[in-house]
Amino acid sequence: MTEMIQQVCSRFQTAQGRQKSYADRRRLDLEFQVRDTVLLKVSPWKGVICFRKRGKLGPRFIGPFKVINRVGKVAYRMDHLEKLSQIDTTFHVLQLQQYIADESTVIPLEEIQVDDRLNYIKRPVVILDKKTKDLRKKRVELMKVQW
Template structure:
């Protein structure tokens, strides 16, 4: 066997390996593209912003399980790219850049009829939310295997939407 034959066989093997790698890469890309979808929002829509746990501690000073995964809603003020949007953030988040990738956003369907303004919410000195029941709408007794449980349908002061719980 001459040196030219060895070089030819080696080149042929390298081309085979490269061809197989391209096939595998294209197959993996097609699998990934099948599950990939980009968030499509219009300027003026409301979105929630995903925050990592350490950013929650820095921005909102909350730790552990009580820290939120998403904050907001925020208004989209500009479209930057197919995968990037600019948001209108409040003053307390002014140290954050306002352009975000779509992977950090979650579309928020805001219904103004069910939103409660912050002025209407009453909080006591222990930071507990106080919600006052207005009326008992219905009473029912549910029988389980060996006991009975009383159920009440209650209308609350700030309850919006279905008006009762």
């Protein structure tokens, strides 16, 4: 009987060690410095605050926000806007994501043209390619346009 208990215990330890190794592979040790910019995960507040769109097209992260100081080992205090005044400023590290500004995605304001109804005006720059597609009863002209 004691041999069976020892065998069960050893199998539990083997399984526990295996599961721990799987979990450790995916675990990230995130650490932020003061004055870093981070994004904040939206999912815990679904239904509390509406961020632009709802459902599938809603944002996953909002921000960027600056880290003011570190509270404990895994918590950080953020500097946020008045829109989030009803939410506490201290967040767990798993609710944060490093913000890396990509200069290629920033559009200079001089290039944006807006009409009187505040619609963005796009104009084609060059027609790159042109071909005709034959369907059963008609022909369709296809053009590849650089905007």
